[in-house]
Amino acid sequence: LDSPQIVQPTDMTLCDDDGDGIEVFDLTEIEQELLSTSDPADGPYTITYYEDAALTIEIVNPTAYSNISNPQTIFVVVEDVNNACTSQTTLLLEVVDSPTLIAPSQLEMCDMTEITGPGDELEPFDLESKTDEITGGDLNISVTYYETQADADAGTNVLLSPYTNISNPQTIFIRAEDLNTNCIVSQGI
DSSP states (O other): OOOOOOOOOOOEEEEOSSSSSOOEEOGGGGHHHHTTTSOTTSOOEEEEEESSTTSOSBOSOTTSEEOSSSSEEEEEEEEETTTOOEEEEEEEEEEEOOOOOOOOOOOOOOOOTTTTOTTOOOOEEOGGGGHHHHHTTOTTEEEEEESSHHHHHHTOSOOOSSEEOSSSSOOOEEEEEETTTOOEEEEEO
16 A cells, blocks of 8 residues: 655744744644645545654644754654555754844934924934944844834835934834844834
């Protein structure tokens, strides 16, 4: 009898949100890829996940699994329910660091009456002038600027320089993305 035809799944990578190297993975996200070469007429299949190569420590909730090491190898068993034949593979889980940012000094300007009006405290700021300071010169981190935390979180309504402030003082929010890992951090500066 034929064993299930499976594909080695792509490694799962999540961004570390608190620096502890632990995140919650939905292991079932790999199932479509895992079974992508299986004949739809075969099956149905049962997919079971294990923490150990001996297949003795079953992961009982694969939709919300917290890794126990970083990186961690998960062992996957696919069983054809009709003939009880199985195939095995592994899945690598990895938690990667989010970008490390440096709090910049305040961006300040003199109130120039000839630009926007006398005493209005509104001036055009070059926001990008703070990017090197925020990234510590790391060219692998892309920084964009926003008026609200919600915009920074969503990556919408990017501010372009020169940007004229709308209040004084005003907090600007950034979204920093590590171009190697695609991990994103957004915060006020």
